[in-house]
Amino acid sequence: MTILLHDLVGADPARPFSPHCWKVAMALAHKGLPFACNSVTFTQVPLIEDGASRTVPVIRDGSRVVADSFLIAAYLDETYPDRPSLFGGEGGEAMARFVEAWSQSVLHAGLNMIVLEEIANLLSPEDQAYFRPSREARLGMTFGEVAERRAAEIAGFSARLTPLRMMLRSQPFIGGASPLFCDYIVFGALQWARITSSAKILEAGDPVTDWFERCLDLHDGLGRSVPAAA
Amino acid sequence: MTILLHDLVGADPARPFSPHCWKVAMALAHKGLPFACNSVTFTQVPLIEDGASRTVPVIRDGSRVVADSFLIAAYLDETYPDRPSLFGGEGGEAMARFVEAWSQSVLHAGLNMIVLEEIANLLSPEDQAYFRPSREARLGMTFGEVAERRAAEIAGFSARLTPLRMMLRSQPFIGGASPLFCDYIVFGALQWARITSSAKILEAGDPVTDWFERCLDLHDGLGRSVPAAA
Structure with missing residues (x-):
């Protein structure tokens, strides 16, 4: 079904x-x-x-x-235990919680500042009326204050990816030789930015960029089915 | 044997x-x-x-x-596959590489600035003659420059632990309900500081402190067998 x-x-x-x-x-x-x-x-x-x-x-x-x-x-x-595992065992399921916490507290914390205004502009007027005050309350900042920080957050974003970049010396995916849910956790953050924002946060030649491109290729290019923001 | x-x-x-x-x-x-x-x-x-x-x-x-x-x-x-697993499966072994990269690039990067001088003072004169120039070369800084940054690194260290702190909302160890090698990776970094340095980098009431105390209790208190630096 x-x-x-x-x-x-x-x-x-x-x-x-x-x-x-x-x-x-x-x-x-x-x-x-x-x-x-x-x-x-x-x-x-x-x-x-x-x-x-x-x-x-x-x-x-x-x-x-x-x-x-x-x-x-x-x-x-x-x-669906007979289909490919998303965690690769109990240890992997537990450690994926660490990857999630890192992605949320390090990557999303930066990306929130970068993509906020562009997301608001993607929404219907009705959604904007919900989104703007709810996000200002959550972030404890006005959209204007977020906009002032945006350039610095874009410039500093690459440094947030250092642990992933270092890990990629050992293996092609966070899940090892092939991707697991932990990869999709981090992919989700960068795909969010790719689809909503014009900010250039990944540079050519960066192993993280190469990993992200591999993720975009997965599953018949599912991630590429939505074009990047102009 | x-x-x-x-x-x-x-x-x-x-x-x-x-x-x-x-x-x-x-x-x-x-x-x-x-x-x-x-x-x-x-x-x-x-x-x-x-x-x-x-x-x-x-x-x-x-x-x-x-x-x-x-x-x-x-x-x-x-x-020794019949003894308790250190990784909890292939996914866990792969993701432990991410934990290692995070610990090395985020925790050690801060701790290096905090514990350096105190480690040098623990060494024999012969070892000091090796350690001081080799670490100055590795860090690209003199011991004096590291010392100038020390107080700020101590003050900022807690923020480096945010992903671990957030993850501990989900489970008591990075490995899940019980510890795995990923826990020992991070434990190693904090134990290094505990044994070498007088710096107070963990505060009472922090979930990370509670996790570290749980790690010190493991295996008949192996980690406590060496007292903390005075």
């Missing part, structure tokens, strides 16, 4: 951009599970699956509804 | 302090393998096991000599 992924979009339903939804799309493709996307906007999120979650991603798999990207990945591995 | 761990010390042979040797001591205890330590100083390292390695840790297990903390952990899991 086809799994339904409730996926976040702005005014253009053909450009899903949520980092956490991208993690799940890549995870579903990794498992080889057919899935379809239901595009929702920020203000529609509370209405999906009878209010199952305040945030996306949410999936419906038959009668099961699961929210939260990490919990969805764990659900998929548990429910 | 008892495994021999060549372990780095300063002038006091009872205070091994190398972060990488601590990773291996914890890994050997985790596997339940009896081991003995051969204390070596910096200038003795090139002489051990007929010059097998320029760095410690090095272990001898019967006729096998293995160098490099990560390769030693992998060797132990491969050679």
Whole structure:
């Protein structure tokens, strides 16, 4: 049965951009599970699956509804154990939590400053009316204050990637010889920036750029199915 | 048969302090393998096991000599598969490389500035004559320049631990419900500081401090067998 992924979009339903939804799309493709996307906007999120979650991603798999990207990945591995693993064992599932915490606290912390205004501009007026005050409250900064920091955050972003860059000397993916959910966690962050922002945050010749390109190639180029922001 | 761990010390042979040797001591205890330590100083390292390695840790297990903390952990899991795993599967072994890269590029980068002078003072005069110029060359800074940065590095160290702190909301160890080699990687960095430095880098009430105390309790309190620096 086809799994339904409730996926976040702005005014253009053909450009899903949520980092956490991208993690799940890549995870579903990794498992080889057919899935379809239901595009929702920020203000529609509370209405999906009878209010199952305040945030996306949410999936419906038959009668099961699961929210939260990490919990969805764990659900998929548990429910479909005969398909390629997303964690590569219990240790990998635990350590993926560390990769998630690093991505969230280091990469997203920088990217939030870089992509914020451009995301707002992708949204419908109704979503913008929700997004702007909610993000100002969450960040504790006005959009103007974020804009003032943007150039410095772009300049400093490469340094945030140092651990990934160093690790890539050992192996081609965070998951080892081939990708695991931990790769999709970090991919989600950079794909979010690729789709929403004109900022150039990855440079040619950087091993991280090469890794990101490998991720874009995965699963018949799923990540490339949405073109980069102009 | 008892495994021999060549372990780095300063002038006091009872205070091994190398972060990488601590990773291996914890890994050997985790596997339940009896081991003995051969204390070596910096200038003795090139002489051990007929010059097998320029760095410690090095272990001898019967006729096998293995160098490099990560390769030693992998060797132990491969050679003693019936004992508790250090990686929890292939995914965990791959992701431990990411934890290693994070620890090295984020934690060690800060700790180097904090513990450098105190380590030099722990060494014999002969070792100091090697250590001071070699570390100035590696860091691209004089000891005086490092000393000027020390207070700021101590003040900023807690922020470097943010990903670990965030992850500890999900589980008690980086390895999940119980520790794996990934925990010993990070433990090694903080144990290095605990043994060599008077700097207070962990605060009471921080989940990271609680995790570090749990690590010190492991394996019959192996980590506490060397008292903290005064």
